[in-house]
Amino acid sequence: MTDFEILKKISECPGVPGYEQAIRKMIIAEITDLVDEVYVDSMGSVIGKRKGKEAKAVMVTAHMDEIGFMVSHIDDQGFIKFQPLGGFDPKTLTSQRVIVHGREDVIGVMGTKPIHIMSPEDRNKAPKIEDYFIDTGLKPEEVKAKIRVGDTITRERELILMGDCYNGKSLDNRVSVFILIQCLRALKGRELPYDVYAVFTVQEEVGLRGAINAAGHIDPAFGFNLDVTIAYDVPGSQPHENVTQLGKGTAIKILDGSVICDYRMVSFLKEAADAQGIKWQNEILPAGGTDTAAIQKFGKMGAITGGISIPLRNMHQVIETVHIDDVNASIELLKQALTTLDQYDWSFV
Known part of the structure; x- marks a missing residue:
């Protein structure tokens, strides 16, 4: 199955907040052979655990629910x-x-x-x-x-290829579900420094509910959230309104309406991207919240948390658009981050 066919299946699957049964079943089928353990928590989020050299929890989230x-x-x-x-x-x-x-x-x-x-x-x-x-x-x-x-x-929308872009319904946030699955596939068999919990969360669109619950029982030391962000790089927009631009690379979250990302994590992600020649751009999103905030705040001691964001046009509309290059850059950055997390100086300076 091609990358497009996998994303098409994920994008078109129904799953509004609180009713994620079909997409949950699909995710479990996709990741079972890619992780050491799969379970579903009390709210319905799917957790795939990959064991690392050290039992320190890294939580990576991609919400599976769609607006409806x-x-x-x-x-x-x-x-x-x-x-x-x-x-x-x-x-x-x-x-x-x-x-x-x-x-x-x-x-x-x-x-x-x-x-x-x-x-x-x-x-x-x-x-x-x-x-x-x-x-x-x-x-x-x-x-x-x-x-x-x-x-x-x-x-009722079909995912299509439109130029260099994917265009369809629910790319917020099914494109991130796809990215996390593809990252797990790429990391299969590779040694990881820490335990990685790939968490496909429920009910993000109605208040980050699944991620809050999951962070409470996983209690991560580090966190990465995968979600889309605004690309308002269209006629009539001003440069300061863009937030991000389509095709200019993955976006490294600095803040959104719910979170100020740990400055150490922001620096780590930028250095990780530069080390691999991965195209990236800054993300400062003035309004709207993401699971980044839930990971950061709801473990026992909080977590060093950041966000890898995918530029998207027409957010929360009938159809949405992402650029293939930005999707691929996001996969590469997450892979690099998860495999080099132990090589960074995380002390406060």
């Missing part, structure tokens, strides 16, 4: 109202296909008031989540037979 929706009401005409699971940009939802995961999967379309019958004032307003409904094309009795309140909803 949950059915909250079915009206007498069979139209479905819903609640978001994670943050969405509502303006991108008009006329988009979705999959309602009921007693069977049902295709639907996001609908809202047509522009032709909007007031002039409404035409100039951005739509809100509550303005939308889902139309399945089924009779009301069929909808109610197949779908219940509480069923989950995901986007």
Whole structure:
């Protein structure tokens, strides 16, 4: 199976926060032969442990959940109202296909008031989540037979190659799931300095919940989080707004809205990248949180933690885009970090 085929399978698999069953099963199948032990914790995060020379825990996270929706009401005409699971940009939802995961999967379309019958004032307003409904094309009795309140909803999108980029749904954060699996595959049989816990976390999009739980029972000394970050390098943007740029390399997190990364880890990652000629860029993300914060704060004594981030356009929209070179650079940097972690001076200076 090619890298594209693996990522396509991971990207298109459903798994909204709290309902990660399908993607969890897929991850377990992918990593079982790559680690010494696999287990699932109380919240549903998948942990693959690789034993190192020393029993010092290194926690690497990639959240498996994707933003989506949950059915909250079915009206007498069979139209479905819903609640978001994670943050969405509502303006991108008009006329988009979705999959309602009921007693069977049902295709639907996001609908809202047509522009032709909007007031002039409404035409100039951005739509809100509550303005939308889902139309399945089924009779009301069929909808109610197949779908219940509480069923989950995901986007109906195929991953494609678009130039030098991957383009599809849920690359936040399935591209990081792919990167972590590929790193485990590359490190199979290689000796590691410390025990590595590859943690595919749940419920990140609703408050870092799975990573908080996992950090509590793993109690890491070091941590790396894999997640996407903003690439706002498009027409109309200002250089200071870019955060990162697509195709310019993996991003080394300095801070986001939830964490200030340990300066020692930031320096370590930059030196590790330079030693291998890996393209990298700085990441300062002014808002939004990641599992980086959970790793850093929720072990018994905290952890020396950093983030390897993948530049992404159109975050939290219907389709998202990452550059193949940035993905590959992220894999290479994580490999280098995990194999040289014991060679750095971690004392405070």
